[in-house]
Amino acid sequence: MDGRIIVIAAVAAAIVVAALILTVVFNALQKKKISFATGKVKFTGEIPPVIARKGKKIALPALKSEYYDFMGWYYDAACTERADIVRMPSEDLVLHAGWRRKQTRRETDSQPALDLGGAVAHNLSFRVELDF
Secondary structure: OOHHHHHHHHHHHHHHHHHHHHHHHHHHOOOEEEEOOOOOEEEOOOOEEEEEOOOEEEEOOOOOOEHHHHEEOOOOOOOOOOOOOOOOOOOOOOEEEEEEEOHHHHHHOOOOOOOOOOOOOOOOOOOOOOOO
16 A cells, blocks of 8 residues: 555656646746837838747847937836846737937027936927017
8 A cells, every 4th residue: 555655646646747837847938019109200111029938139120210319128118217138028018119300400409408317208399480
Protein backbone atom coordinates (compact mmCIF):
# COMPACT_ATOMS: atom_id res chain seq x y z
CA MET A 1 0.00 0.00 0.00
CA ASP A 2 2.84 2.44 0.78
CA GLY A 3 4.27 1.89 -2.69
CA ARG A 4 1.02 3.00 -4.32
CA ILE A 5 0.89 6.21 -2.27
CA ILE A 6 4.45 7.06 -3.27
CA VAL A 7 3.67 6.44 -6.95
CA ILE A 8 0.48 8.55 -6.77
CA ALA A 9 2.33 11.38 -5.01
CA ALA A 10 5.13 11.26 -7.61
CA VAL A 11 2.63 11.37 -10.49
CA ALA A 12 0.75 14.28 -8.86
CA ALA A 13 4.00 16.19 -8.33
CA ALA A 14 5.01 15.56 -11.96
CA ILE A 15 1.64 16.91 -13.16
CA VAL A 16 2.01 20.07 -11.04
CA VAL A 17 5.56 20.65 -12.29
CA ALA A 18 4.48 20.10 -15.91
CA ALA A 19 1.60 22.58 -15.47
CA LEU A 20 3.98 25.18 -14.03
CA ILE A 21 6.45 24.70 -16.87
CA LEU A 22 3.67 25.02 -19.47
CA THR A 23 2.42 28.23 -17.81
CA VAL A 24 5.90 29.78 -17.80
CA VAL A 25 6.54 28.79 -21.43
CA PHE A 26 3.11 30.07 -22.54
CA ASN A 27 3.68 33.44 -20.83
CA ALA A 28 7.18 33.73 -22.31
CA LEU A 29 5.97 33.00 -25.84
CA GLN A 30 2.84 35.16 -25.67
CA LYS A 31 3.15 38.28 -27.82
CA LYS A 32 2.11 41.74 -26.67
CA LYS A 33 0.92 44.66 -28.79
CA ILE A 34 1.63 48.39 -28.86
CA SER A 35 -0.91 50.45 -30.82
CA PHE A 36 -0.47 54.11 -31.75
CA ALA A 37 -2.89 57.05 -31.50
CA THR A 38 -1.75 60.00 -33.60
CA GLY A 39 -4.44 62.57 -32.87
CA LYS A 40 -5.78 64.80 -35.63
CA VAL A 41 -2.41 65.76 -37.12
CA LYS A 42 -1.87 64.47 -40.64
CA PHE A 43 1.50 62.80 -41.19
CA THR A 44 3.23 60.83 -43.86
CA GLY A 45 2.97 57.04 -43.82
CA GLU A 46 1.08 54.44 -41.82
CA ILE A 47 1.79 53.07 -38.38
CA PRO A 48 1.24 49.35 -37.97
CA PRO A 49 1.12 48.13 -34.37
CA VAL A 50 4.28 46.66 -32.86
CA ILE A 51 3.72 43.02 -31.91
CA ALA A 52 6.51 41.18 -30.08
CA ARG A 53 7.30 38.99 -27.11
CA LYS A 54 7.77 40.59 -23.70
CA GLY A 55 11.32 41.86 -23.21
CA LYS A 56 12.25 41.83 -26.89
CA LYS A 57 14.15 44.91 -28.07
CA ILE A 58 11.91 47.20 -30.16
CA ALA A 59 12.04 50.60 -31.84
CA LEU A 60 9.11 53.00 -31.76
CA PRO A 61 8.29 54.70 -35.07
CA ALA A 62 9.07 58.38 -35.68
CA LEU A 63 6.48 60.45 -37.51
CA LYS A 64 6.80 63.39 -39.90
CA SER A 65 4.30 66.12 -40.65
CA GLU A 66 4.47 69.18 -42.86
CA TYR A 67 3.13 71.58 -40.21
CA TYR A 68 4.00 69.89 -36.91
CA ASP A 69 7.13 68.58 -35.19
CA PHE A 70 6.81 65.09 -33.74
CA MET A 71 7.81 65.28 -30.07
CA GLY A 72 7.68 61.56 -29.27
CA TRP A 73 5.33 58.96 -27.82
CA TYR A 74 3.44 59.36 -24.55
CA TYR A 75 1.47 57.06 -22.28
CA ASP A 76 -1.40 59.55 -21.97
CA ALA A 77 -3.40 61.63 -24.47
CA ALA A 78 -2.41 64.86 -22.68
CA CYS A 79 1.26 64.04 -23.46
CA THR A 80 2.53 64.47 -19.92
CA GLU A 81 4.25 61.10 -19.37
CA ARG A 82 6.84 60.29 -22.05
CA ALA A 83 7.14 56.67 -23.19
CA ASP A 84 10.81 55.88 -23.76
CA ILE A 85 10.34 52.18 -24.47
CA VAL A 86 13.24 50.09 -25.77
CA ARG A 87 11.96 46.63 -24.78
CA MET A 88 8.49 45.18 -25.25
CA PRO A 89 6.43 45.63 -22.07
CA SER A 90 4.53 42.83 -20.36
CA GLU A 91 1.10 44.26 -21.24
CA ASP A 92 -0.63 45.69 -24.31
CA LEU A 93 -0.36 49.49 -24.66
CA VAL A 94 -1.73 52.39 -26.66
CA LEU A 95 0.80 55.21 -27.06
CA HIS A 96 -0.15 58.77 -28.03
CA ALA A 97 1.78 61.00 -30.42
CA GLY A 98 2.95 64.36 -29.11
CA TRP A 99 3.01 67.23 -31.62
CA ARG A 100 4.19 70.84 -31.59
CA ARG A 101 3.19 73.24 -34.35
CA LYS A 102 6.10 74.36 -36.53
CA GLN A 103 6.70 78.08 -36.75
CA THR A 104 6.01 79.68 -40.08
CA ARG A 105 8.47 82.09 -41.66
CA ARG A 106 6.14 85.00 -40.90
CA GLU A 107 6.06 84.05 -37.19
CA THR A 108 9.83 83.78 -36.92
CA ASP A 109 10.40 87.10 -38.75
CA SER A 110 7.87 89.14 -36.76
CA GLN A 111 8.69 88.07 -33.19
CA PRO A 112 11.24 86.06 -31.27
CA ALA A 113 10.29 82.41 -30.82
CA LEU A 114 8.21 81.58 -27.78
CA ASP A 115 9.21 78.31 -26.10
CA LEU A 116 6.04 76.58 -24.98
CA GLY A 117 8.06 73.82 -23.36
CA GLY A 118 6.93 70.41 -24.47
CA ALA A 119 4.53 68.64 -26.73
CA VAL A 120 0.93 69.52 -27.34
CA ALA A 121 -1.53 66.65 -27.67
CA HIS A 122 -4.77 67.49 -29.41
CA ASN A 123 -5.16 71.07 -28.20
CA LEU A 124 -3.26 73.10 -30.74
CA SER A 125 -2.82 76.86 -30.35
CA PHE A 126 -2.99 79.35 -33.21
CA ARG A 127 -1.90 82.98 -33.41
CA VAL A 128 -4.10 85.61 -35.10
CA GLU A 129 -2.74 88.97 -36.22
CA LEU A 130 -4.94 91.97 -36.94
CA ASP A 131 -3.62 94.89 -39.00
CA PHE A 132 -5.33 98.24 -38.47
